[in-house]
Amino acid sequence: GHEWKATFKSRMKGNDCPDCNKYISTKKSPRIKKISRLGEKMNYPGAGPIQLHDILQSSDSQLSAATGFRKNRRYRHKATVILEETRSGAWSYAQTKDFSNDGMLLESQVAFKPGTRINIKVDSSPFKSTAKIYKSTVTWCKELGDEGSILTYGVGVKFI
Structure with missing residues (x-):
C-alpha cells in the first residue's frame, strides 16, 4: 500500500514517496504539464493546481469513504471477530x-x-503477517440504530 511505504520517518529525511516516484516514472499522460518533486504543484489543463500525492491517495479503491482528516488511511475489511x-x-x-x-472500526451489539x-x-x-489478537482501547462508541429489533453500536478502537 501507498501509505505503508511513504512513512513519516522517510519523509522527515527528505525522501520522496517510493510509489509517487514510480508513478512519475511510468505515467506518460499528455494531460500532465509539470511534475516535480513531491509536494510541488502540478497543473492539469482546465483545472487548478493539485498535489500528486493527493491523486494517488484518492485513487485507491480500498480506501474507506470515511477518511476525513485522519492521519492514517483506512481500508475496508469485513470479518467477524471476538471482543474480549x-x-x-x-x-x-x-x-x-x-x-x-x-x-479499527467495529460494529457490535454491545456498547x-x-x-x-x-x-x-x-x-x-x-x-498473512498480521497478528491474530489485537490489544486495544475503545476510543469512542456510538449508537448506530436498530435493524429490526437489534440495536447496534459503532466502536472505534486504537491498538496498544
Whole structure:
C-alpha cells in the first residue's frame, strides 16, 4: 500500500514517496504539464493546481469513504471477530468495518465505555503477517440504530 511505504520517518529525511516516484516514472499522460518533486504543484489543463500525492491517495479503491482528516488511511475489511473485555473476561462478537495501522472500526451489539481495554481476536486478517489478537482501547462508541429489533453500536478502537 501507498501509505505503508511513504512513512513519516522517510519523509522527515527528505525522501520522496517510493510509489509517487514510480508513478512519475511510468505515467506518460499528455494531460500532465509539470511534475516535480513531491509536494510541488502540478497543473492539469482546465483545472487548478493539485498535489500528486493527493491523486494517488484518492485513487485507491480500498480506501474507506470515511477518511476525513485522519492521519492514517483506512481500508475496508469485513470479518467477524471476538471482543474480549480484558478486565472482566466477558466476550461478544462484532463485525469489522475498516482498519488502519493504528486502529479499527467495529460494529457490535454491545456498547463499550471509552477507555475500556479489549482484545480483538481475528480469524480472517487482511494480511498473512498480521497478528491474530489485537490489544486495544475503545476510543469512542456510538449508537448506530436498530435493524429490526437489534440495536447496534459503532466502536472505534486504537491498538496498544
